[in-house]
Amino acid sequence: MKRKIFGCLVAAVLLVSNSAAPDYDIVIRGGRVLDGAGNPWVKADVALKDGRVVRIGTVPGRGKTEIDATGRYVSPGFIDMMDQSGRVLLANGAAENKLRMGVTTVIAGEGGTPVEAAKIPDYFRQLETQGISVNFGTYYSSTQARVTVMGDGAGAPTPAQLDAMGTEVMTAMRNGAFGITSALIYSPSSFQSTSDLVTLAKVAARCDGFYATHMRDESEGLVKAIEEAVEIGEKGGVKVEIFHLKAAYAPGWGKLMPQAIATINAARARGVDIAADLYPYTAGGTGLEIIAPTWVWADGVQKGIERLRDPKLRERMKREVAAGSMPGWSNLVHASGGWANVRLANGFSDKYRQYHGQSLEQIGKALNRHPADAAWDILLEGLPNRSVALYFMMSEQDIETALRQPWVSIGSDAAASQELGAVDALGLPHPRAYGTFPRVIAEYVKRRPILSLEDAVRKMTGWPAQRMGLTDRGLIRDGMRGDIVIFDYDRIDDGATWDKPTALPTGIDTVIVNGVVTIDKGRHTGARAGSVLRHECKA
Structure with missing residues (x-):
C-alpha cells in the first residue's frame, strides 16, 4: 500500500514538473557561439526571454521553443550599415530578402527620410503600428533640408536660408535621426559646398550625430573627396561614415584604394572619428x-x-x-x-x-x-x-584591401524587396540586395583567406553596433537584445549573381529578431518583431 502511494506521489510530481511553464522563450542548444566581438567561437547554449539574451553556457532549464544548433554557428544578427528601405517598409514591413541574408537591423537614409523632418515621429509610429520584421534606423539628408528651403536648383544659400536648413536638421535630429547624409555625386546634393555641409554638421554634432556621405567623387578624385569628408568631420565636430567605400576608377585600380586607406588612417590617428562601409561587388548600380x-x-x-x-x-x-x-x-x-x-x-x-x-x-x-x-x-x-x-568600376583586389581594414563594416546599398524574389524597391537588379552578407563569409572567408570567420562576423555585428551607438545589440552577451542568426558554415553561400540577381542565399535557416523567430527553416514566420531605432538627442 505504501509502495503504491509513493508511486502515485512520484507520478504527480513528474506531472507537475512537466506541465510547469517553460523557463525561457527560446533556448538554442549546442551551437558554436560567435559573440560578435571577434572572439573565437565557444560551444554553448543560448537562452532568450522577453526579447533578450539571459543566459549563455549550459542552460539546464527548457525553452518554449527549443532549437538544435549542433554543428552550426550562432551569431548576432547582421547589421546593414547602408540600407535603402525607408520607403518600402511602409508598403511591406517583411523585408524578407534582408532577413534571408541574416540581417536583423538596417540603417537607412542616404537619400534621407520619406517624410519631412517635422513628420518623422509620425513616420516612425506608422512603421511601428503596421509592424516591421527588422530593426530600422535612419539618417536625415542634408539635401532634404536644402530642397525644403531653396528648391532643387544650383546656387549658394543665403545666411537666412542656411539657418533655415539648420532648423530642419535639428528637427530631424530631435526626432530620432542618427545624423545627416549627403550624396554629393548627384544633383541637387552636388550643389552643396563644403562650407554649407560643415555648418549643417555642426547642428548634427549638438546631438552627437553623424555626417554620412556618398562622397563627391569615388573615382579619380577619391582622395580629395575623402579629404573633404574629413574636413567636414573635423570642422563640424561629427563622426564621419563613408558610404560604400570604393576605388571606382579602372585606371587607378591598385593605387587609389591604398591612398584612400592611408588618408583615413591618418585622420583617425589625429582623432577624427571616421570609418566606412562597403558592399563586396565590382559593380555599382x-x-x-x-x-x-x-x-x-x-x-x-x-x-x-x-x-x-x-x-x-x-x-x-x-x-x-x-x-x-x-x-x-x-x-x-x-x-x-x-x-x-x-x-x-x-x-x-x-x-x-x-x-x-x-x-x-x-x-x-x-x-x-x-x-x-x-x-x-x-x-x-x-x-x-x-x-x-x-x-x-571596381577591382577585386581593391575590395580585398578595403575589407582588411578593421574599421570597415558592411552595407548593401540595397532596399528590401516588396515581394520575395522580385528586385528591390529601387528597381535595381543588383545581387547585393540578396547576397551581400552571406557573400562576405562565402567569398572572403571560405573561398579566399581574406578574413577570419570571427572578424567577418565582427564587421557585420559588434563593430557596426558600436559604431552606431546601439549599445544593446551586435553581441551575444547577457542582457543584449535577442537578434540572432544561425548559419551552416559548410552551406552558406550567396546565390545571387549578375545574371540571377534575386536568387536566394543558402545556409541561413534561422533568424531571430528581438527574441522572436522570424525565419524558421528558411521561411518567414510572419513575425513583425522589429523595432524603430531612435537616436537620442539631448540638445
Whole structure:
C-alpha cells in the first residue's frame, strides 16, 4: 500500500514538473557561439526571454521553443550599415530578402527620410503600428533640408536660408535621426559646398550625430573627396561614415584604394572619428542620369529633362562625356573604362526591356545610336521611374584591401524587396540586395583567406553596433537584445549573381529578431518583431 502511494506521489510530481511553464522563450542548444566581438567561437547554449539574451553556457532549464544548433554557428544578427528601405517598409514591413541574408537591423537614409523632418515621429509610429520584421534606423539628408528651403536648383544659400536648413536638421535630429547624409555625386546634393555641409554638421554634432556621405567623387578624385569628408568631420565636430567605400576608377585600380586607406588612417590617428562601409561587388548600380554632366541639372529636374531632349545640347554633353570627368561631376562611363562596362539593368519600359543586361555599347550598336543617346533615350522613356544601370568600376583586389581594414563594416546599398524574389524597391537588379552578407563569409572567408570567420562576423555585428551607438545589440552577451542568426558554415553561400540577381542565399535557416523567430527553416514566420531605432538627442 505504501509502495503504491509513493508511486502515485512520484507520478504527480513528474506531472507537475512537466506541465510547469517553460523557463525561457527560446533556448538554442549546442551551437558554436560567435559573440560578435571577434572572439573565437565557444560551444554553448543560448537562452532568450522577453526579447533578450539571459543566459549563455549550459542552460539546464527548457525553452518554449527549443532549437538544435549542433554543428552550426550562432551569431548576432547582421547589421546593414547602408540600407535603402525607408520607403518600402511602409508598403511591406517583411523585408524578407534582408532577413534571408541574416540581417536583423538596417540603417537607412542616404537619400534621407520619406517624410519631412517635422513628420518623422509620425513616420516612425506608422512603421511601428503596421509592424516591421527588422530593426530600422535612419539618417536625415542634408539635401532634404536644402530642397525644403531653396528648391532643387544650383546656387549658394543665403545666411537666412542656411539657418533655415539648420532648423530642419535639428528637427530631424530631435526626432530620432542618427545624423545627416549627403550624396554629393548627384544633383541637387552636388550643389552643396563644403562650407554649407560643415555648418549643417555642426547642428548634427549638438546631438552627437553623424555626417554620412556618398562622397563627391569615388573615382579619380577619391582622395580629395575623402579629404573633404574629413574636413567636414573635423570642422563640424561629427563622426564621419563613408558610404560604400570604393576605388571606382579602372585606371587607378591598385593605387587609389591604398591612398584612400592611408588618408583615413591618418585622420583617425589625429582623432577624427571616421570609418566606412562597403558592399563586396565590382559593380555599382545607379541611375542613367549620372551620365549627364552636372550643369544639365543646375536649374532643377524638369529643366534637366528638357535639356536632355535638345539635340544640340546632347552634342555638347557627348563631347563632355568623351572628355572625362570635370569639376563637380564624376563621369562614371569614364570611370568604368567605357560604354562596354556599363550595363542596362532596368529601363522601366517595354520598349527597351529586351536590352536589359546588355552594355550601352551593345545597345547603341543594336539601335544604330551613340551609346549616350541610347542611355538618355532610355532614361526619358522610363520616366517618371529612374532607369538604372550597373557600372563595372571596381577591382577585386581593391575590395580585398578595403575589407582588411578593421574599421570597415558592411552595407548593401540595397532596399528590401516588396515581394520575395522580385528586385528591390529601387528597381535595381543588383545581387547585393540578396547576397551581400552571406557573400562576405562565402567569398572572403571560405573561398579566399581574406578574413577570419570571427572578424567577418565582427564587421557585420559588434563593430557596426558600436559604431552606431546601439549599445544593446551586435553581441551575444547577457542582457543584449535577442537578434540572432544561425548559419551552416559548410552551406552558406550567396546565390545571387549578375545574371540571377534575386536568387536566394543558402545556409541561413534561422533568424531571430528581438527574441522572436522570424525565419524558421528558411521561411518567414510572419513575425513583425522589429523595432524603430531612435537616436537620442539631448540638445
